[in-house]
Structures are given as C-alpha cells and as structure tokens.
Amino acid sequence: MGFDLKARLDERRARHRYRQPALMDAPSGRVAEVGGRVCLNFCSNDYLGLANDAQVVAAFRDAANQWGVGSGASHLVCGHQRPHQALEEALAEHTGRARALLFSTGYMANLGAITALVGKGDAVFQDRLNHASLLDAGLLSGARSRRFAHNDAAALAAQLARAEAPRKLVVSDGVFSMDGDQAPLAAYLDACEASDAWLMVDDAHGLGVLDHQGRGTAFAHQVNGRLPVYMGTLGKALGTAGAFVAGSEDLIETLIQFARTYIYTTAMPAAVAAASLVSLRKARAEHWRREHLSALIARFRRGAAELGYGLMDSDTPIQPLLIGDDAAALALSQSLAQQGILVTAIRPPTVPDGQARLRVTLSAAHEEADVDRLLGALEGAGR
Template sequence: MGFDLATDLAARRRQHRYRQARIMDGPSGRHALLGGRQYLNFCSNDYLGLANDPAVVAAFQQGAADWGVGSGASHLVCGHQRPHQQLEEALAAHTGRQRALLFSTGYMANLGVMTALLSKGDAVFQDRLNHASLLDGGLLSGARFRRFPHNDGQALASQLARSEARRKLVVVDGVFSMDGDEAPLVDYAEACEGHDAWLMVDDAHGIGVLDAQGRGSVFTQGVNERVPVLMGTLGKGLGTAGAFVAGSDELIETLIQFARTFIYTTAMPAAVASATLVSLRKSREENWRRDTLAELIARFREGARALGYTLMPSQTPIQPLLIGSDVDATALSEALREKGFLITAIRPPTVPEGEARLRVTLSAAHEVEDVDALLAALAQCQPQDV
C-alpha cells in the first residue's frame, strides 16, 4: 500500500485538526504582528514578559558579541563555554540543588533523563495528562510503562505497591500545560517514599511563575528536598530558550555519562545562557511580575465565569476555556482573531476527545484593559451552548 500521506492529511483536515504555523513579524510580547495586523497576544508562554525585556535583549546581544552566535560543538567536546557553566551554577542555586545541567530543549531533557535512568526491568509511572515529551521519554526508555488517573495519588500508590520493578520512577508535570492545574506533589512524594520510588517533576510551566522567588511548584508545595529529579525550561517564564535538569551530584554525573540527548547535540549558544542569567535574576527579584499575573488571572476568571464559560481549576497563567467540539473551538478562535485577539484552539490529540478548548495564557506584559477587552470580545463571540 505504501505511504499514502495524502489520505492521512485529508483526514486531519476533515477532523478540523489540521495545524499550520503562523508567521509572526514581530517579537514575543503583549502584541503579536501577523499578516500586517497587530493582535493582542493571549497564546504565548512568555508568562513574565521577559522574552523582549530590554535588559535581557542587551545581555543576549553582548553575549553574541563576546562568544559568537554558535557554540561550535557539544558540551563534552568543546562547546561548554563560561556562560553555560555560570548558568548551570545559578540554576542549581536557584532550585536548591547540588548541580544543574543544561539541555537544548525541554523535550530533549525529558527524553535524556528517562533513557539514562531506566531500562528493561524498570518501571515508569505517569499521569494520564502528562506532556508528550514525558510520555515519549517513558516509552523510549524500554521500562514497563504505567499511567495513572490525573492527579490521583491513591491510584499511584496502588500501582507502586504492585510493582516489583528494579527501579521505579514517577514522572509528572508540576503545572499541566493544557489544563493549568498543579500536580499534588505532597501525595506523590509520600507514595514514592513508601514504595522505594523516585519522583521526577517537569516544572516547565511553574519555573519563574510559582513561589515568591519564582522557584516553581516544588517550592510552593514544600517538597523540593523530596523530589530527586527536577526539570525546568528556560523558554517560558524565563523568556529565553532551552532547559535544565537539577538534582544531586550523582544524578548530574549520570546524565553527563548516559543521557544521549545531552551527549550528542550541540550546546545552546552562549548568548542564550548570558541572556538567561539576566532573566533568571529578574524573575527572582521583580515580584511585581507575579503580582501583576495574579491580578490578571483573578480578573479573567471572574469575568469568564460570569459569562458562563467553563473554566478549568487553574490558578496559573494558563486559563483554558473548555468548549467541547473541535468545530466550535476553532470557530471561536477565528471569531476572536477577527476582533484582534490571538488565541489558539487546542484540539485532540493534544487534549482528550470532546475537550477542545481555547488556551488563554496571561502575561505580566498584559494590561488590565487587555483582559477587559478580551472579556468583552468573548461576550460578543459566545457560542450558543456555552
């Protein structure tokens, strides 16, 4: 039969799930420039508004002038430059860990950790709503793969109790990227401690946003010392690019020796590390960014609830509006775009069947009037069955 790609693509179009990249003609921020028109941007992960912050941009420019635009090699050949080392040390201190290790992307970090720590004879336990990179990392590891109901600590403990695996690794998102809710990390830490398992938290959407200093989910829930493996990304709350894993000296040495996604890839540009050192400092010190987010989140939730929209149980910048059908979610996204708002419709397979939604994301770069304008547009574009 061969590769009948056209049939697969046609089916994706019929399902209203065909994806296309939009070409942006401006930097990430409060506004997005698309096709010659300016939109209020409510679909970026730049939660603290640091991606186009002047001080961060200046640090990137100076880093490029000092270190060039490419590292030239993998970290273990000759690509590990002084800004990389400084950033790893800063991230370790920020997260209260012995060491941290940089990866080019969060996807590569998650694949690298699980394939380095697990193999046949081991077991990995994952929340059903985990990010695709976590699921793929677990599957690629060769370990026995188990999924438990979303945020269900008792179900996890039951699965761990039945497992006779050599190594048991529990892997969860700290903040779930499509729902915006947080994992019950205390429950998970207790389950792991009671059944000789390790807990790994992917805090891509918590770093920078949660905790008074932006240290993320493990600090807000008081479990930092009970989580052996912490992954965080740099391209969301911190506004740059890349990722890191933080933990003990032995963990980091293990990843350096065995994580193929670290060993066999070119190091990120040192200029990115230089910029991240500045954005990390600003995320720690500039509490007004998190204060602004909290105000905007509360205002949006109150307004959307009053309009009759179905909200998810989220107190983070990720504020999904649950619509249901793919067609309705896409139509609402397009109607809002006509009114000058850029918000992506999220459809299966990214989310479960029948749970298509608009993933509204808020940023410290937004103004109160931006949220009010969005709520007014949502009132005008409201689907009949909301």
Template structure:
C-alpha cells in the same frame, strides 16, 4: 507500496484537527503582528514578559560579541563555555540543589533523564495528562510503562504496588493544557513509601509559582528528598531558550555519563546562556511581575464566571476555556481573531477527544484593560455562535 500521505492529511482536515503555523512578524509581547494582522495575543508562554526585555536583549547581544554565535561542539568536547557553566551554577542556587545541567530543549532534557535512569526490567509511572515529551521518554526507555489517573495518588499507589525494578514516577508540575497543579506532596509521599523516585517537569511553574518564582517545589515547600529530579525549561517564564535538570551531584554526573541526548548534542549558543543569566536575575528580583500576573488571573477568572463561561480549575496563567467540539473551538478562535484577539484552539490529539478548548494564557506584560477586552470579545463570540 507507497505512503498515502494525502489521505492522512485530508482526514485531519475533515475532523477539524489540521494544524497551521501562524507567521509571527513582530517580537513576543501582548501586541503582535501575525500573518500580517495586528492582534492582541493571549497564547504565549512568555509569562513574565521577559522575552523582549531590553536588558535581556542587551545581554544576548553582548554575549554574542564576546562568545560568538554557535556552541561549536557538544559539552563534552569543547562546547561547554563559561556562560553555560555560570548559568548551571546560578540555576543550582536558584533551585536550592547541589547541581544543574543545561540542555538545548525541554523535550531533549526529558528524553535524556528518563532514558538514562531506567530501562528494561524497570518501571515508569506517569500521569495520564503528562506532556508528550515525558510520555515519549517513557516509551523509549524500554521500561514497563503505565499511566495513572490524572492527579490521583490512589491510582498511582495501586500501580506502585505492581512495580518492578527501579521505579520512576513522573509528573508535570503545572499541566500545560489544563493549568492545574500536580499534587506533588501526595505523589512524593506515595513514591517514597515504595522506594520510588519522583521526577517533576515544572516547565510552566518556574517563574510563576512560589514567592521567589521557584515553581511548584517552592510553592509546596518540597526539597531534594521529596523531588529528586527537577526539570525546567527556559523558553517560557525565563523568556529565552533551552532547559535544565537540577538535582544531586550523583544525578547530574549520571546524566553527563549516560544521557545520550546530552552527550551527542551541540551545546546551545553561549550568548543564550548570557541572556538567561540576566532573565534569571530579573525573575528573582522583580517580584512585582508575579503579583501583577496573579492579579490579572483573578480578574479574568472573575469576569469569565460572570459571563457564565466554563473555565478549567487553574490558578496559573494557563486559563483553558472548555468547548468540547473541535469545530466549535476553531470557530470561536476565528471569531476572536476577527475582533483582533489571538487565542489558540487546542484539539485532539493534544487533548483527549471531546475536550477541545481555547487555551488562554496571560502574561505580566498584559494590563487590566487588555484582559477586559478579551472578556468582551469572548462574550460576543460565544453569543454569536449560540448552540451551533
């Protein structure tokens, strides 16, 4: 008996679902070099343009000179350096929560929280469109797992009525492939009415939403009681790498004691924490980045509407253009690339069957002329493909 890997790969190619890794040969930014071609990119999650900011780069360099390159060990052995601790304190203050805990990746943070909080005999309820890391965490927890209809509090309430044991409700703050916001006030009210906790992964909300960049919880003016578990990633608007969980003293201590992905993982390089401390400062102090980004979003959506393009309902930098057929989405992406525009085609299984799309992302590093160039390219590509 052997694994028929060749057939699996051939099937994925035939269904227009085969994935390729673009080779980036330049720093992150609006203009990049990918596979040897200079392109104007609209597919990065570097929402505030901080990944290549000179002050962040300087902080990373100075951090490496002071603290070395590797973390050396897990946080519980000898890998918890002063920059890690300073960043946790800064993130706790930023989120207005008692404590925060650093993780190496967002995927690991979600696995850690869910598997530490619930297990067999408990219940986990998730939005159908949650990120894969959240869904995987729910399955691995061993708890009774159910998915409610997207952003539907009535659907959630019906499942909460059947919940057993400790119950954890989990939602993205901003849905990464749709760009829409979770109804956090509604989800929180439904969860609290039935004694459940709400966990929010706000990977795509931090830095972008809220007057101070505090994400969905700041946008909706929610606190620790409404959202007891708050997760964020540092590789998007923060422009660096890693993730964090913010919450109560008891939550963070529970994760330190019981979260296996935290206990048994080497800490991130302390120099990355130094860089993130600087990017957090820029994120908070330079509100013009958020305002410029909001202006670009309005400009793009208005232009797309004038062209008759079907955008999904998103007030965020994630602006998905619904296409439907995977092959057509790939052809549209290829036509745009011929015109020097890099836009990713998102297909199943990342999104539901029949909902392939171009996932357009805007950043504060883009300017109005670049957004207009994207609109011109979309208009031509759409016209050229017609009804094929």
C-alpha cells in the same frame, strides 16, 4: 497500502484538526503581528514578559559579540563555555540543588533524563495528562510504562505497591500545560517514598511563576528537599530557550555520562545562556511581575465565569476555556482573531477527544485593559 499521506492529511482536515504555524512578524510580547495585523497575544508562554525585555536582549547581544552565535560543539567536546557554567550554577542555587545541567530543549531534557535513569526491566509511572515529551521518553527508555489517573495519588500508590521492578520512576508535570492545574506533589512523594520510587517533575510551566521567588512547584508545595529530579525550561517564564535538570551530584554526573540528548548534541549558544542568567535574576527579584500576573488571572477568571464560560481548576497563567467540539473551538478562535485577539484553539490529539478548548495564557506584559478587551470579545463571540 503504501504511504498514503494525502489520505491522512485529508482525514485530519475533515475533523477540524489540521494545524499550521501562524507566521509572526514581530517579537514575542503583549501584542503579536500576524498576517499584517497587530493582535493582542493571549497564547504565548512568556508568562513574566521577559522574552523581549530590554536588559535580557542587551545581555544576549553583548554575549553574542563576545562569544559568537554558536557554541561550536557539544558540551563534552569543546562547547561548554563560561556562560553555560555560570547559568548552571545559578539554576542549581535557584532550585536549591547541588547541581544543574543544561539541555538544548525541554523535550531533550526529558528524553535524556528518563532514558538515563531507567531501562528494560524497570518501570515508569506517568500521569495520564503528562506532556508528550515525558510519554515519549518513557516509551524510548525500554522500561515498562504505566499511566495513572490524572492527579490521583491513591491510584499511583496502588500501582507502585503492585510493581516489582528494581527501579521505579514516577513522572509528572508540575503544572499541566493544557489544563493549568498543579500536581499533588506531596501526596505523590508519600506514595514514592512508601515504595522506594523516585519522583521526577517537569516544571516547564511552574518555574518563574510559582513561589514568591519563582522557584516553581516544589517550593510552592514545600517539598523541594524531598524531590530527587527536577526539570525546568528557560523558554517560558524566563523568556529565552533551552532547559535544565537539577538534582544531586550523582544525578548530574549520571546524566553527563548516560543522557544521549546531552552527549550527542551541540550546546546552546553562549548568548542564550547569558541572556537566561539575566532573565533568571530578574524573575527572582522583580516580584511585581508575579503580583501583576496574579491580579490579571483573578480578573480573567472572574469575568469569564460571569460570561458563563467553562473554566478549569487553574490558578496559573494557563486558563483554558473548555469548549468541547473541535469545530466550535476553532470557530471561536477565528472570531477572536477577527476582533484582533490571538488565542489558539487546542484540539485532539493534544487534548482528549471531546475536550477541545481555547488555551488562554496570561502574561505580566498584559494590562488590565487587555484582559477586559479579551472578555468583551468573548462576550460578543458567545452571543
């Protein structure tokens, strides 16, 4: 049989699931320049509009002048520089934890944390809609992986009660990246505490957005003191790059000793850490960003519902329009692009079969007129 790569690629094309990167010719922001055309950008995760903020850019530039453009080594060799330490301390304080530990990406943070915490003979319990990095980490850990129905705390409790593994780790997104809804963290923690299990939350899409200071889902759901393992990313609402895990002193020391994706990779550039420190401060202090974003979300949901589009249960910046058919979602995305609006069609395997969608993401960088223009384009495309 061999490696018939072309057949696999042809099959994906035939099912309208072939994906290619769009080449951007401008910074991330309210607009995108792609293919020589300027479009309104409604598919970026830059929720607070900080990715191209002048103060964040200046912090990056100044730190690059001082620290160079590469850290030169892993954290445990000689790559852990003062900006890294300052950012870890600030993230720990922001998330109400004893310590935080930086990773180069969110994917690496999830792989490192889960494989350091559980292994063969243990059990990992995952929401069916968890991010791919969480699912992959569970498989790579060697622990027995079990998946429970989306946001179903009763199903989780039943699985935990039947499990006899010495260590039981429950893993969930805080805000689900393709649906935009939030996990029922209090109910999950009730189930965990009844079965001597730990809960880990990937809050990539909640950090910076939820809670009045942007401290994420654990604070928004008032369960932060009960949550053992918190992961957040810097490349979404905070507008830079990288990720971190926050928790107790013992948790962080365990990750330093056993998380392979921390030990065996070069530390992020110190300039990224310095820029992230500024964006974190701005995210905490500049409440208008979340207030404006909330108003835009409400405006979009109201308008899309009036147009008859299928909305999902989300009050976050992630506002999917459920289309269903792969080809139809792709055609709608292309129709919007012709009108100067960039919204990516999300198709399987990223989402389940029959649930292709347009994943609209809103940003504090957008204006009300931008949302109205998007709604107008959707109305025209619908007709």
